[in-house]
Amino acid sequence: MEEKAIIGITTGDLNGIGLELIIKTFSDNRMLDFCTPVIFASNKVINYYRRIVPENTFSFNSTKDLTKLNPKQINVFNCWEEDVAVQPGVLTELGGKYAIRSLQVAAQCLKDGQIDAVVTAPIHKSNTHNNDFPYTGHTPFFKEKFGANDVLMLLYDQDLRVALVTEHIPVSKVASVITKELIISKVNLLKESLIKDFGIDKPKIAVMGLNPHAGDEGQIGTEEQTIIKPTIELLQQQGTLVFGPFSADAFFARASYQHFDAVLAMYHDQGLVPFKTLAQGGGVNYTAGLPVIRTSPDHGTAFDIAGKNLADESSFREAIFESIRLLKQRKNYAEYTANPMRRGKIEKERDNS
The missing domain is CATH 3.40.718.10 (Isopropylmalate Dehydrogenase)
Incomplete structure (x- = not known):
């Protein structure tokens, strides 16, 4: 036994x-x-x-x-x-x-x-x-x-998994800490956890944009064009199945998360508000890494x-x-x-x- x-x-x-x-x-x-x-x-x-x-x-x-x-x-x-x-x-x-x-x-x-x-x-x-x-x-x-070296806050309920690039910091500071290196670290931690902890051999990850409408091609912020999208492209070249940046409101409203093994949100409420709404009290918080x-x-x-x-x-x-x-x-x-x-x-x- x-x-x-x-x-x-x-x-x-x-x-x-x-x-x-x-x-x-x-x-x-x-x-x-x-x-x-x-x-x-x-x-x-x-x-x-x-x-x-x-x-x-x-x-x-x-x-x-x-x-x-x-x-x-x-x-x-x-x-x-x-x-x-x-x-x-x-x-x-x-x-x-x-x-x-x-x-x-x-x-x-x-x-x-x-x-x-x-x-x-x-x-x-x-x-x-x-x-x-x-x-x-x-x-x-x-x-x-x-x-x-780094850890990842990952919340999940059945097949819905949402991880965070930044955690408990003021919204006013989020943009200043979003870097290529930080996104790469969080994506790699998420990928590794999906493989080791959830048994998903080739995980598919969606990355959210930082600004409304994922920046609208630079009209509402440039982080998507200068940091997030180039980082995603680099990770893709390295063999990681990562996609985005997506506009968070439309992504969750259209249930696009169902087509991915996990979602990486840029900041706390961007990821946790839709997660807790969808999980309805049944979710778990896991420290990956x-x-x-x-x-x-x-x-x-x-x-x-x-x-x-x-x-x-x-x-x-x-x-x-x-x-x-x-x-x-x-x-x-x-x-x-x-x-x-x-x-x-x-x-x-x-x-x-």
């Missing part, structure tokens, strides 16, 4: 919906058939949220030793013992402080090989971004933690409904399932490419593409 994956789970902001999602997801005991969950939190904060979700069958094994996990139970790895004031729906310094404590301990355990993958609940940048945590979100944190697996739900802390037993755990549950699938897919890919005959076939196909 195949050994179950050990999936680490972070709390997210203690006053957001993260812990409610965790309790709702694992109140279905069938989840334990697929993985051994380890929640990086404290017994006290878990018990607080158990009372908020009254109709649950959530019981857990408390531990401070990851070598003594119970594979038939939910495991809570205690990252702190002190009492923490939990105020659902309220943005507080403590809510962010302990969210980062959970994240940092889980990430170190992942780096040390004590867990197999991490699923992160949402954090809020205003109470986490500081001198001790100088990151605009999970993605840059994991990039530095695992020494990646890391040597490890990290997924998360495709939404934020949702302070407006926190503590009210209203949170929908669908996206969080999918993030758990996807972390397990991605582990298996990477293992299968590694075994496939380790075979010299198969590796030669792959290399020959790429040379001929």
Whole structure:
């Protein structure tokens, strides 16, 4: 029988919906058939949220030793013992402080090989971004933690996959950071992930323009003509099936994404507004380009409904399932490419593409 994956789970902001999602997801005991969950939190904060979700069958094994996990139970790895004031729906310094404590301990355990993958609940940048945590979100944190040259924020729901060239930066700064080198890096990361993580041998990628109407031949901005289109042409010459730049509004309105394996958007809202509209709460956020697996739900802390037993755990549950699938897919890919005959076939196909 195949050994179950050990999936680490972070709390997210203690006053957001993260812990409610965790309790709702694992109140279905069938989840334990697929993985051994380890929640990086404290017994006290878990018990607080158990009372908020009254109709649950959530019981857990408390531990401070990851070598003594119970594979038939939910495991809570205690990252702190002190009492923490939990105020659902309220943005507080403590809510962010302990969210980062959970994240940092889980990430170190992942780096040390004590867990197999991490699923992160949402954090809020205003109470986490500081001198001790100088990151605009999970993605840059994991990039530095695992020494990646670059990473890619990739959201997907079934066959709809949307990645971002830029992530959490002001719109006023987007144009200044769009470069040939950045686009090449993101396209290559996306291509590699589609091959290794999704099993698509020759992925077809659509690239969005930056300006309205993709610049209208230079009438509404020149980035398409001077940067994006020449970069796409260069990548095509190198054998990558990449096309564009497309006008984002028409591209999504006409469902043109159905003809591609993935879409690369230039900035956050250009990609995530249509994605979240189409995915309707079922999407998963994946950090491509890391040597490890990290997924998360495709939404934020949702302070407006926190503590009210209203949170929908669908996206969080999918993030758990996807972390397990991605582990298996990477293992299968590694075994496939380790075979010299198969590796030669792959290399020959790429040379001929």
